Amino acid sequence: xxxxxxxxxxxxxxxxxxxxxxxxxxxxxxxxxxxxxxxxxxxxxxxxxxxxxxxxxxxxxxxxxxxxxxxxxxxxxxxxxxxxxxxxxxxxxxxxxxxxxxxxxxxxxxxxxxxxxxxxxxxxxxxxxxxxxxxxxxxxxxxxxxxxxxxxxxxxxxxxxxxxxxxxxxxxxxxxxxxxxxxxxxxxxxxxxxxxxxxxxxxxxxxxxxxxxxxxxxxxxxxxxxxxxxxxxxxxxxxxxxxxxxxxxxxxxxxxxxxxxxxxxxxxxxxxxxxxxxxxxxxxxxxxxxxxxxxxxxxxxxxxxxxxxxxxxxxxxxxxxxxxxxxxxxxxxxxxxxxxxxxxxxxxxxxxxxxxxxxxxxxxxxxxxxxxxxxxxxxxxxxxxxxxxxxxxxxxxxxxxxxxxxxxxxxxxxxxxxxxxxxxxxxxxxxxxxxxxxxxxxxxxxxxxxxxxxxxxxxxxxxxxxxxxxxxxxxxxxxxxxxxxxxxxxxxxxxxxxxxxxxxxxxxxxxxxxxxxxxxxxxxxxxxxxxxxxxxxxxxxxxxxxxxxxxxxxxxxxxxxxxxxxxxxxxxxxxxxxxxxxxxxxxxxxxxxxxxxxxxxxxxxxxxxxxxxxxxxxxxxxxxxxxxxxxxxxxxxxxxxxxxxxxxxxxxxxxxxxxxxxxxxxxxxxxxxxxxxxxxxxxxxxxxxxxxxxxxxxxxxxxxxxxxxxxxxxxxxxxxxxxxxxxxxxxxxxxxxxxxxxxxxxxxxxxxxxxxxxxxxxxxxxxxxxxxxxxxxxxxxxxxxxxxxxxxxxxxxxxxxxxxxxxxxxxxxxxxxxxxxxxxxx
Ligand code: ADP
Ligand code: ZN
Ligand code: ZN
Numbered sequence: 030x031x032x033x034x035x036x037x038x039x040x041x042x043x044x045x046x047x048x049x050x051x052x053x054x055x056x057x058x059x060x061x062x063x064x065x066x067x068x069x070x071x072x073x074x075x076x077x078x079x080x081x082x083x084x085x086x087x088x089x090x091x092x093x094x095x096x097x098x099x100x101x102x103x104x105x106x107x108x109x110x111x112x113x114x115x116x117x118x119x120x121x122x123x124x125x126x127x128x129x130x131x132x133x134x135x136x137x138x139x140x141x142x143x144x145x146x147x148x149x150x151x152x153x154x155x156x157x158x159x160x161x162x163x164x165x166x167x168x169x170x171x172x173x174x175x176x177x178x179x180x181x182x183x184x185x186x187x188x189x190x191x192x193x194x195x196x197x198x199x200x201x202x203x204x205x206x207x208x209x210x211x212x213x214x215x216x217x218x219x220x221x222x223x224x225x226x227x228x229x230x231x232x233x234x235x236x237x238x239x240x241x242x243x244x245x246x247x248x249x250x251x252x253x254x255x256x257x258x259x260x261x262x263x264x265x266x267x268x269x270x271x272x273x274x275x276x277x278x279x280x281x282x283x284x285x286x287x288x289x290x291x292x293x294x295x296x297x298x299x300x301x302x303x304x305x306x307x308x309x310x311x312x313x314x315x316x317x318x319x320x321x322x323x324x325x326x327x328x329x330x331x332x333x334x335x336x337x338x339x340x341x342x343x344x345x346x347x348x349x350x351x352x353x354x355x356x357x358x359x360x361x362x363x364x365x366x367x368x369x370x371x372x373x374x375x376x377x378x379x380x381x382x383x384x385x386x387x388x389x390x391x392x393x394x395x396x397x398x399x400x401x402x403x404x405x406x407x408x409x410x411x412x413x414x415x416x417x418x419x420x421x422x423x424x425x426x427x428x429x430x431x432x433x434x435x436x437x438x439x440x441x442x443x444x445x446x447x448x449x450x451x452x453x454x455x456x457x458x459x460x461x462x463x464x465x466x467x468x469x470x471x472x473x474x475x476x477x478x479x480x481x482x483x484x485x486x487x488x489x490x491x492x493x494x495x496x497x498x499x500x501x502x503x504x505x506x507x508x509x510x511x512x513x514x515x516x517x518x519x520x521x522x523x524x525x526x527x528x529x530x531x532x533x534x535x536x537x538x539x540x541x542x543x544x545x546x547x548x549x550x551x552x553x554x555x556x557x558x559x560x561x562x563x564x565x566x567x568x569x570x571x572x573x574x575x576x577x578x579x580x581x582x583x584x585x586x587x588x589x590x591x592x593x594x595x596x597x598x599x600x601x602x603x604x605x606x607x608x609x610x611x612x613x614x615x616x617x618x619x620x621x622x623x624x625x626x627x628x629x630x631x632x633x634x635x636x637x638x639x640x641x642x643x644x645x646x647x648x649x650x651x652x653x654x655x656x657x658x659x660x661x662x663x664x665x666x667x668x669x670x671x672x673x674x675x676x677x678x679x680x681x682x683x684x685x686x687x688x689x690x691x692x693x694x695x696x697x698x699x700x701x702x703x704x705x706x707x708x709x710x711x712x713x714x715x716x717x718x719x720x721x722x723x724x725x726x727x728x729x730x731x732x733x734x735x736x737x738x739x740x741x742x743x744x745x746x747x748x749x750x751x752x753x754x755x756x757x758x759x760x761x762x763x764x765x766x767x768x769x770x771x772x773x774x775x776x777x778x779x780x781x782x783x784x785x786x787x788x789x790x791x792x793x794x795x796x797x798x799x800x801x802x803x804x805x806x807x808x809x810x811x812x813x814x815x816x817x818x819x820x821x822x823x824x825x826x827x828x829x830x831x832x833x834x835x836x837x838x839x840x841x842x843x844x845x846x847x848x849x850x851x852x853x854x855x
Pocket of ligand 2: 564602603604605
């Protein structure tokens with residue numbers, strides 16, 4: 030008897046045993062996918078992790094349906110890493126598997142698929158089964174994989190569906206359809222008639238009388254030739270010549286180009302802008318590091334002789350990216366793979382372009398906004414150790430790719446909290462999981478930040494990580510000059526227009542008059558957080574969540590930022606019917622509107638979650654700011670993500686206080702990071718930048734530390750607090766979040782669990798607490814926090830917690846309460 034042990038893509042901690050034939054036993058390798066039945070009638074894509082001959086004792090092993098792969102698509106390092114994640118973060122291995130794989134590789138009977146629209150399909154090229162599926166989807170917009178099974182009257186259909194997805198004929202329903210078309214650039218080339226250079230001299234003959242046309246053709250040949258001398262042309266013929274560039278070079282006009290097109294001498298064509306950069310090959314003149322960069326580079330390499338992890342702490346605009354590039358170059362040269370992790374939101378074309386300029390088509394991008402096909406493509410390239418994916422730039426989930434030969438992981442902006450996944454499980458921290466992954470590859474990890482997290486700096490101070498610091502900006506640019514504006518005083522002396530102090534208005538005026546750009550930071554989107562009744566004080570609340578609704582002026586709506594609920598802005602109070610309503614607080618939208626009134630001739634842009642939806646939403650705004658189509662950019666913390674603009678001379682922080690007073694032990698650390706990062710966008714070229722921080726608390730320690738660029742001061746103060754109040758890095762936090770619709774049941778269950786933990790753990794257990802937002806989507810919430818000191822066994826504690834969670838589950842009335850475990854809660 031032969032068996033295979035598999036992981037199912039379900040929230041299940043166990044692995045499952047299926048029976049296989051002897052032939053299958055010899056064929057199946059660890060990391061291959063199998064279609065297996067589960068439950069009454071469902072079929073899932075399972076992952077083989079072991080073959081053996083031990084019959085399960087608790088159940089009869091079912092037979093698998095089908096082997097889906099010819100070679101493994103997941104390697105053993107990955108499986109071990111996923112198991113580590115499941116164990117460390119106390120989650121189901123099935124959750125990790127499900128989160129790790131692109132969903133197109135995880136077909137199941139419930140998967141809904143539809144036909145891709147606007148795609149021309151050559152029906153004669155489809156197999157019989159493919160054709161039947163295709164036909165069915167002409168009748169019906171979408172089908173479950175299950176339906177297809179009955180259409181084809183067989184169970185083994187995953188491969189044929191997969192093939193149709195690979196062929197771009199089918200798509201998984203969950204994928205959003207792209208509406209934005211990347212920019213197309215118009216190019217020009219000689220008409221194909223002249224491809225072999227025949228008839229060229231006759232051509233020039235015929236143009237004798239048309240001087241201007243002849244001139245532009247000659248200029249065209251010159252451009253082609255000058256491209257060639259730079260050695261860029263041998264690849265795919267000549268480097269494309271943009272129409273715009275040709276007209277400029279020939280000092281000609283579009284009309285003349287048009288005439289030549291009409292005569293069939295030239296022809297036009299279009300290429301997507303981002304495709305062009307793909308063609309670039311390694312820059313020939315290599316990058317020159319400054320002295321400070323060069324020293325840092327050497328120090329990092331020295332550190333790597335004895336340490337696995339090194340922190341590069343370099344002030345904003347110190348040129349960390351260039352150091353990464355140099356380092357990547359070293360690892361590429363010895364044939365290693367490199368993973369470059371970035372916070373999700375910062376994955377702009379900017380950085381990708383910078384790396385592609387340098388490494389050409391060895392750079393691949395892995396991003397949750399990419400569709401399934403694109404993700405599967407990168408997955409396969411990495412799996413094949415292909416040159417095309419030798420360098421992967423990605424958000425945290427890129428960590429799950431099938432690397433086999435990883436040499437270096439860079440975690441840029443390592444302090445970013447978005448590296449920690451909150452929901453759904455696995456709630457892993459990509460930086461920490463990266464360090465573990467690197468370990469199994471014997472790879473090195475470089476953490477980079479201008480404002481490292483307290484935990485990381487602590488590890489660097491204690492010698493666990495190497496530490497390399499750069500305290501100057503590249504090109505001797507000075508750190509920005511930070512000026513504090515006391516809001517209390519300004520309001521008292523009536524020097525405010527809306528939310529703008531006279532100081533800020535003056536500085537904006539100056540910057541704009543010099544043709545420089547301005548960034549204004551407000552850590553809140555929407556027009557203003559709430560609408561309030563002036564008669565009775567009532568504030569409209571979300572019906573499903575314990576939060577006030579946010580006012581969005583543009584759509585004249587109230588919206589819930591937690592569940593997405595929205596309603597039209599009321600004209601009268603729901604509580605007392607009074608028509609006197611007012612808005613309280615302020616967000617990016619209101620700043621934008623005040624700005625329009627203050628500076629009517631200025632082009633203003635806004636960057637927040639509302640304006641950056643869609644695959645390219647973020648890029649579009651960044652591009653137009655870079656191209657100076659926008660003078661003033663108003664935005665939320667998205668602005669803080671390592672963007673590099675060369676013409677920004679002023680940054681204004683509208684209100685520093687709402688960040689400081691978050692009920693969170695990291696509030697001061699985060700405020701420091703946010704303000705320092707946003708300030709860092711100012712003055713990145715020769716001229717010294719200016720920053721205005723408006724605040725009610727100019728003497729607050731954190732604000733003083735930002736003003737004096739005093740990272741170490743902030744670190745020491747926060748570290749002291751963390752020790753006293755038992756927080757990381759001295760204590761590890763495990764947070765349990767309990768949710769249920771029945772308030773009483775939840776309260777009782779949370780208290781039960783708390784008491785059991787309190788009695789059994791012999792550690793500080795806090796709670797059960799009602800969080801500040803205690804109901805979301807009609808579910809009530811309670812939290813329990815366990816603090817585990819450094820010298821205490823983490824493994825042992827987690828085991829005990831697991832046991833108590835199991836007994837909680839065995840109490841029948843509590844079984845319905847959902848418990849989410851968050852290890853190293855961020
Ligand atoms: P950081 O990531 O540390 O904030 P960047 O890597 O974005 O800084 O560098 C800041 C600016 O300085 C960028 O415009 C970058 O192109 C430029 N720069 C940095 N190092 C070099 C170098 N060695 N040669 C040329 N330009 C550089
Ligand atoms: Zn009222
Ligand atoms: Zn809500």
